[in-house]
Amino acid sequence: MKKYNINHLRELESESIFIMREVAAQFENPGLLFSGGKDSIVMVHLAVKAFWPAKIPFPLVHIDTGHNFEETITFRDELVEKIGARLIVGSVQESIDKGRVAEEKGYNASRNLLQTVTLLDTIEEAKLDAALGGGRRDEEKARAKERFFSHRDEFGQWDPKNQRPELWNIFNGKKHLGEHFRVFPLSNWTEMDIWQYIYLENIDIPSLYFTHERAAFIRDGVVLADAPFMMKRDTEEVKTMQVRCRTIGDITCTGLTFSTADNLEDIIAEIAATRVTERGGRADDKRSESAMEDRKKEGYF
Amino acid sequence: MKQKTMDNNQDFSSKAYLDMELLRFSTAGSVDDGKSTLIGRLLYDSKSIFEDQLESVKRASIKKGNEQIDLALVTDGLRAEREQGITIDVAYRYFATPKRKFIIADTPGHVQYTRNMVTGASTANAALILIDARNGVTEQTYRHSYISSLLQIPHLIICVNKMDLVDYKEEVYEEIKEQFSAFASKLDVKDIRFVPISALKGDNVVDHSKNMPWYGGGTLRYILENIHVGSDLNHLDPRFPVQYVIRPQSDEFHDYRGYAGRVAGGVFRKGDRVVVLPSGFATTIEAIDGYKEELKEAYPPMSVTIRLADDIDISRGDMIVKENNVPEISQDVDVMVCWMSEKAMQTRMKYHLKHTTNDVKCMVKEIKYKVDVNTLNRIEDGNELKMNEIARVTLRTTKPLYFDSYRQNRQTGSLILIDEATNNTVGVGMIV
Numbered sequence: 126m127k128k129y130n131i132n133h134l135r136e137l138e139s140e141s142i143f144i145m146r147e148v149a150a151q152f153e154n155p156g157l158l159f160s161g162g163k164d165s166i167v168m169v170h171l172a173v174k175a176f177w178p179a180k181i182p183f184p185l186v187h188i189d190t191g192h193n194f195e196e197t198i199t200f201r202d203e204l205v206e207k208i209g210a211r212l213i214v215g216s217v218q219e220s221i222d223k224g225r226v227a228e229e230k231g232y233n234a235s236r237n238l239l240q241t242v243t244l245l246d247t248i249e250e251a252k253l254d255a256a257l258g259g260g261r262r263d264e265e266k267a268r269a270k271e272r273f274f275s276h277r278d279e280f281g282q283w284d285p286k287n288q289r290p291e292l293w294n295i296f297n298g299k300k301h302l303g304e305h306f307r308v309f310p311l312s313n314w315t316e317m318d319i320w321q322y323i324y325l326e327n328i329d330i331p332s333l334y335f336t337h338e339r340a341a342f343i344r345d346g347v348v349l350a351d352a353p354f355m356m357k358r359d360t361e362e363v364k365t366m367q368v369r370c371r372t373i374g375d376i377t378c379t380g381l382t383f384s385t386a387d388n389l390e391d392i393i394a395e396i397a398a399t400r401v402t403e404r405g406g407r408a409d410d411k412r413s414e415s416a417m418e419d420r421k422k423e424g425y426f
Numbered sequence: 427m428k429q430k431t432m433d434n435n436q437d438f439s440s441k442a443y444l445d446m447e448l449l450r451f452s453t454a455g456s457v458d459d460g461k462s463t464l465i466g467r468l469l470y471d472s473k474s475i476f477e478d479q480l481e482s483v484k485r486a487s488i489k490k491g492n493e494q495i496d497l498a499l500v501t502d503g504l505r506a507e508r509e510q511g512i513t514i515d516v517a518y519r520y521f522a523t524p525k526r527k528f529i530i531a532d533t534p535g536h537v538q539y540t541r542n543m544v545t546g547a548s549t550a551n552a553a554l555i556l557i558d559a560r561n562g563v564t565e566q567t568y569r570h571s572y573i574s575s576l577l578q579i580p581h582l583i584i585c586v587n588k589m590d591l592v593d594y595k596e597e598v599y600e601e602i603k604e605q606f607s608a609f610a611s612k613l614d615v616k617d618i619r620f621v622p623i624s625a626l627k628g629d630n631v632v633d634h635s636k637n638m639p640w641y642g643g644g645t646l647r648y649i650l651e652n653i654h655v656g657s658d659l660n661h662l663d664p665r666f667p668v669q670y671v672i673r674p675q676s677d678e679f680h681d682y683r684g685y686a687g688r689v690a691g692g693v694f695r696k697g698d699r700v701v702v703l704p705s706g707f708a709t710t711i712e713a714i715d716g717y718k719e720e721l722k723e724a725y726p727p728m729s730v731t732i733r734l735a736d737d738i739d740i741s742r743g744d745m746i747v748k749e750n751n752v753p754e755i756s757q758d759v760d761v762m763v764c765w766m767s768e769k770a771m772q773t774r775m776k777y778h779l780k781h782t783t784n785d786v787k788c789m790v791k792e793i794k795y796k797v798d799v800n801t802l803n804r805i806e807d808g809n810e811l812k813m814n815e816i817a818r819v820t821l822r823t824t825k826p827l828y829f830d831s832y833r834q835n836r837q838t839g840s841l842i843l844i845d846e847a848t849n850n851t852v853g854v855g856m857i858v
Contacts, residue, residue: 129656129659129661129693129725130447130656131727131728132444132445132446132447132448133446133447133448133526133527134443134444134446135728136448136727137448138729139688139727139728139729140727140729142688142729143669143688143729146669146670146686146687146729147669149670150669150670150742150783173717174717175686175729176672176686177672177715177717177718178672178674178676178678178679178682179672179673179674179675179676179679179682180674180676262518262520263520266517269517269518269519270515270516270517285515286515288515289850289851290541290542290544290545290766290842290851290854291545291851292544292545292548292549292840292842292854293548293549293836293837293840294549294688294837295780295781295782295840295841295842297780297842297844297849297850297851299778299844299849300849301849312518313518313520313529315520315522315527317443317522318527321440321443321444324440325440325444390440393440401477401478402478402479
């Protein structure tokens with residue numbers, strides 16, 4: 126690398142740190158949406174770097190579907206402890222109990238959609254005026270149109286056809302009372318960038334990302350983890366399988382990959398060779414061509 | 427585990443990965459000029475389109491009644507875009523080759539989307555301009571080229587596409603090249619290259635074309651991989667807009683006070699004599715902090731934290747510069763404005779103005795002339811600027827701005843205008 130050039134990972138890092146500081150400067154009460162997945166872990170890592178030696182000037186916000194991998198919650202609590210951050214938990218179970226949402230029924234029932242209501246309620250209750258999310262533009266075609274600073278109206282809705290122009294590195298976070306912003310510092314990162322960065326920075330990630338044995342079954346070609354609340358058809362046989370997670374979300378819709386990768390180098394080699402996107406295993410995106418766009422308009426992550 | 431494909435030289439070992447540079451380029455085009463096919467090919471040939479994405483495009487193509495896979499559907503993200511078969515907004519695409527990572531800002535080409543073209547061009551190092559070999563240089567070519575030059579994209583790559591439809595004739599290519607070069611002399615662009623291609627057939631996109639032995643230059647991908655981008659950023663005039671003040675107020679860092687920001691120009695080193703604007707106080711850089719470490723120097727586009735030797739009152743919006751290299755300081759700025767809102771800009775109107783990390787208000791003093799983006803002619807008419815129009819405008823700000831011309835520095839030379847009632851970004855400007 127020539128003098129006064131930085132490599133692309135450092136450039137992405139610098140861009141994300143700039144965005145995080147912009148959020149801290151432009152908003153009164155931001156929060157960082159934390160799912161326990163690799164992207165939000167990288168987000169926390171970047172936030173720590175952005176404000177060092179001070180602590181992160183905003184809380185982590187976890188929307189808990191109640192249908193988690195156990196490891197996710199343990200990991201979350203340890204991370205919060207380590208960085209000395211405040212944690213806000215919005216519970217989907219509570220939203221169900223309060224009658225704000227109704228549980229989906231049937232084999233493919235998932236709490237993924239219900240999260241949106243809990244998320245918006247949590248944002249309102251905690252009076253957040255900006256919610257930092259780990260969404261990336263390479264994930265999904267509706268996300269490819271997303272701004273770094275994404276305006277949401279008083280109902281939390283996204284209006285993709287009427288977004289604010291975003292040029293250079295000038296970000297317009299002005300809003301009316303009751304409106305909020307979603308901010309995506311990782312917009313320009315790809316899945317490969319995330320893994321290479323985790324490797325480069327030696328960032329701790331949950332053991333779920335590495336190969337392990339797990340009771341699982343196959344539905345419509347997707348490998349799903351078994352859990353007490355998973356309804357299974359008679360034909361769906363639970364077996365012990367050698368798997369790992371490529372993404373981590375709600376357990377009911379997170380597809381697992383057959384893999385023996387037990388270290389980051391192997392994971393990176395696996396990603397480089399794979400021919401399916403990481404969301405290819407996500408049942409939530411398969412519901413329709415515009416599944417993500419529709420959910421996002423309603424206020425989804 | 428490594429796959430055997432035409433691209434099996436893809437090396438994503440971490441060592442190689444860390445050596446990669448980032449290149450951002452913009453494309454603009456309409457439905458018929460093969461832009462989507464070209465992007466589709468660049469993504470496909472670098473293994474950046476995945477099987478499930480291809481499946482979903484296939485499904486959508488069949489649904490629309492198409493016989494062939496419509497690669498344009500890969501780039502159209504919103505439901506309305508797929509339904510209407512047009513690109514409305516800027517879409518960002520990513521692919522990597524062993525040498526570089528690329529970000530494509532894919533924008534619509536029609537005149538009514540000039541504002542989207544401007545948006546996509548604002549961060550680009552290079553612009554791909556497509557010319558249909560059958561039609562030669564058109565109004566749209568002029569428009570794209572002018573906007574690329576206005577936004578100071580350093581490198582233009584002119585792709586003469588659909589060479590297969592003109593029997594790969596060298597004369598056709600040469601004629602277009604000549605036609606474009608004559609026009610380009612009016613533009614302010616550092617580097618212009620030409621490449622004859624067929625996006626559909628793949629000629630000169632990734633592999634050298636056997637159909638055009640007369641072409642001795644590199645393929646499109648080779649050009650993209652080898653354009654020199656190191657000198658695109660300003661490394662001469664040190665500019666550090668203060669973004670955020672870091673004060674831990676903890677036992678360990680009791681007296682710590684650091685000024686966080688992203689270097690917008692030049693090189694800063696520990697011990698440098700600096701001046702803080704607007705106060706004009708001079709002091710010395712005590713340290714440049716990265717994460718848990720001190721850095722010897724900082725340059726664009728690094729995000730760092732600067733500590734100063736003296737206790738001076740500094741807040742967001744201030745700018746740290748070198749004592750012997752100070753930007754312009756003024757409340758009157760001349761700006762090339764591109765208007766982005768349905769509600770026209772008028773003289774005497776007031777707007778919020780954002781420039782670097784600074785936030786002020788401004789009034790439109792004068793609209794000097796508009797530019798016809800198709801002919802580059804100046805039009806002196808009226809006191810109104812409508813959506814997608816570009817004009818030279820004089821603004822008067824409530825507080826001084828510290829700025830350079832956009833030509834000199836894209837960071838300290840750019841600004842946006844915000845409607846005070848709606849909070850929408852309604853205009854963008856490049857300081858003359």
